[in-house]
Amino acid sequence: MTSAVTPRALPLRRRLLWHCRNNPKRELWLAWGTLVVFYNVFFPVFFVVTRVQPPPQPAWDLATQVQWFHERHLGIPLGFGIIFAIAGMTAVNNALIAYSMRRMSVSRAFGYSYLLIYSLSAVPGLLLLCIALIVGTLRPQRDPRLIGWLYDFAFLSFDGTMGVFLIGSLIWMLAILLDKNRVFPKWFGYLNLCNALTEVVVSPCWIFRRGVLAWNGQIAWWLDMVVFGVYTVAFIVMLFRMIQREDFGTGPLPARVA
Amino acid sequence: MRAGGRTVGEAGGDAPFVPGQPDMWAFVLFETLVFTGYFGFYLFYRARSPALFLHAQSQLDVRIGVVNTLVLLLSSWSVARCVQSSRAGASRAALRDVAVTVFFAVIFLGCKVAEWSRLVRAGHGPDSDDFFTYYFFLTGIHFVHLLIGFVALGVIVYRLRGAEARSPESQELVETCATYWHTVDFLWVLIFALLYVIR
Numbered sequence: 001m002t003s004a005v006t007p008r009a010l011p012l013r014r015r016l017l018w019h020c021r022n023n024p025k026r027e028l029w030l031a032w033g034t035l036v037v038f039y040n041v042f043f044p045v046f047f048v049v050t051r052v053q054p055p056p057q058p059a060w061d062l063a064t065q066v067q068w069f070h071e072r073h074l075g076i077p078l079g080f081g082i083i084f085a086i087a088g089m090t091a092v093n094n095a096l097i098a099y100s101m102r103r104m105s106v107s108r109a110f111g112y113s114y115l116l117i118y119s120l121s122a123v124p125g126l127l128l129l130c131i132a133l134i135v136g137t138l139r140p141q142r143d144p145r146l147i148g149w150l151y152d153f154a155f156l157s158f159d160g161t162m163g164v165f166l167i168g169s170l171i172w173m174l175a176i177l178l179d180k181n182r183v184f185p186k187w188f189g190y191l192n193l194c195n196a197l198t199e200v201v202v203s204p205c206w207i208f209r210r211g212v213l214a215w216n217g218q219i220a221w222w223l224d225m226v227v228f229g230v231y232t233v234a235f236i237v238m239l240f241r242m243i244q245r246e247d248f249g250t251g252p253l254p255a256r257v258a
Numbered sequence: 259m260r261a262g263g264r265t266v267g268e269a270g271g272d273a274p275f276v277p278g279q280p281d282m283w284a285f286v287l288f289e290t291l292v293f294t295g296y297f298g299f300y301l302f303y304r305a306r307s308p309a310l311f312l313h314a315q316s317q318l319d320v321r322i323g324v325v326n327t328l329v330l331l332l333s334s335w336s337v338a339r340c341v342q343s344s345r346a347g348a349s350r351a352a353l354r355d356v357a358v359t360v361f362f363a364v365i366f367l368g369c370k371v372a373e374w375s376r377l378v379r380a381g382h383g384p385d386s387d388d389f390f391t392y393y394f395f396l397t398g399i400h401f402v403h404l405l406i407g408f409v410a411l412g413v414i415v416y417r418l419r420g421a422e423a424r425s426p427e428s429q430e431l432v433e434t435c436a437t438y439w440h441t442v443d444f445l446w447v448l449i450f451a452l453l454y455v456i457r
Contacts, residue, residue: 197403200399208391213395
């Protein structure tokens with residue numbers, strides 16, 4: 001799989017071309033790049049284009065909810081149109097994470113479980129939220145009670161998948177802690193536990209309509225989002241380093257590959 | 259004395275030594291930061307409604323909180339003894355110390371469930387006011403940490419009963435799990451101080 005030509009001696013464009021044709025890790029880099037592109041689109045769409053995050057108040061009355069949809073009647077269809085176009089990238093992201101578990105010395109059941117659980121949760125956790133909010137903006141003359149139903153449904157379908165993410169994080173954590181191939185450092189396994197514990201904190205949002213534990217609360221949303229942000233950056237960097245070190249063997253990953 | 263794959267006291271005892279996996283200390287730091295956030299929000303809301311919080315706090319039985327704290331401190335003592343015994347290669351004594359830790363932890367859980375039941379029967383549910391929201395949240399999330407602690411104790415038992423009970427790897431895992439247990443204890447002491455003591 002290696003070429004006689006030293007890629008570093010080539011100009012940048014030809015070097016890139018060489019990597020596309022010859023680099024044995026090109027599929028892994030493509031998957032990692034897809035992951036980076038997805039998150040770089042995902043966050044701006046939710047926070048800037050559609051402005052559905054940070055989430056609005058769960059305790060608002062129907063008139064305010066209708067007004068909230070009205071203020072986003074352009075941003076929501078535009079932003080979620082982009083999300084529908086790139087939602088399939090989540091499959092590549094999950095596949096790369098599952099690959100990391102297959103590279104470990106643990107059972108393949110870990111990777112497959114993770115892949116399955118995250119693929120299923122993308123439907124209620126991502127797509128249903130987007131569909132419900134687009135339906136809410138599509139016909140502003142709709143009965144406000146129906147708009148209110150869509151409002152609750154959208155945000156609760158998103159929060160309802162936290163249990164799935166919790167189990168997913170625990171699966172990854174367990175795989176990392178049991179692994180003897182040193183694919184990831186153990187602290188990253190423990191960070192998965194931290195992330196899983198913050199998913200637990202979201203569960204009270206089914207009870208509270210105001211305060212720190214409501215779906216927009218300082219603990220249930222803001223603090224969790226900080227932890228999730230740290231976790232996301234950490235796993236993107238960890239996957240990058242894993243690909244750098246990948247030797248396509250079955251034993252321990254080398255510390256660093258030239 | 260072997261500890262975490264290293265000899266304590268080597269090089270005149272000057273060599274830096276971290277009990278267990280250093281990675282677990284990263285977890286301790288991160289969880290402490292997350293709980294600092296929880297405590298910060300609690301203190302902020304407490305400062306906004308001091309009268310409400312004071313009145314609600316008076317519904318708590320400080321004696322139960324003290325018992326809980328003592329029981330958990332004793333469990334930390336027994337898990338520390340377990341680490342000592344394990345370092346000395348006395349697996350049987352270490353296993354006995356784990357059993358003592360489990361005993362104290364079960365007492366703690368029993369006390370907590372009894373206290374929750376008493377409060378709910380008295381009409382103080384998680385959504386009755388801001389204080390009880392925090393009370394149930396902080397004690398509840400700590401409860402979850404304690405349940406995970408049982409898994410950590412299970413790992414200690416598994417390693418101590420295994421064929422490689424005296425290996426450096428086993429010793430490191432025993433210390434790592436004990437570190438987790440001490441974290442659960444340490445977090446409870448802070449929760450106890452905030453919810454029961456500070457008035």
